[in-house]
Amino acid sequence: MKNIIINEDNKSVLDLINYINSKIIELRNNKNLSQNVKDELSSLYNNVVDDWMNKNYMFDIEPTVDEEEEIINNLLEIINFLNNL
Numbered sequence: 048m049k050n051i052i053i054n055e056d057n058k059s060v061l062d063l064i065n066y067i068n069s070k071i072i073e074l075r076n077n078k079n080l081s082q083n084v085k086d087e088l089s090s091l092y093n094n095v096v097d098d099w100m101n102k103n104y105m106f107d108i109e110p111t112v113d114e115e116e117e118i119i120n121n122l123l124e125i126i127n128f129l130n131n132l
Contacts, residue, residue, distance in 0.1 A: 058102065063122040064096055084132065085114045091128065095121045108132060 071088070074080060078090075099118045103110045110118070 057110070057115070060099070060103075060122065062117055063119065063126065064100075066127065067092070067096065067122065067125055070126070074129065076130055078132065080132065088128070091125050106118060 071092075095118070097119075103114075103118075
């Protein structure tokens with residue numbers, strides 16, 4: 048059985064995802080977020096992070112440059128959302 052890998056090219060994407068995860072934990076521990084904010088954040092996370100992980104955390108498949116640029120832009124939007132909370 049092959050190992051599931053993410054190629055080195057995706058390191059910047061993974062770094063952004065790790066930052067988002069740590070920021071969510073920080074917010075969850077330090078702020079009383081409204082249910083609306085939690086729902087919106089959950090939806091963003093599912094639609095962007097989970098979707099990308101499901102499509103690209105695959106057996107030796109590398110996203111195109113355009114796909115990678117799109118996910119990076121989407122992740123930066125989530126970070127902007129988090130930083131404005």
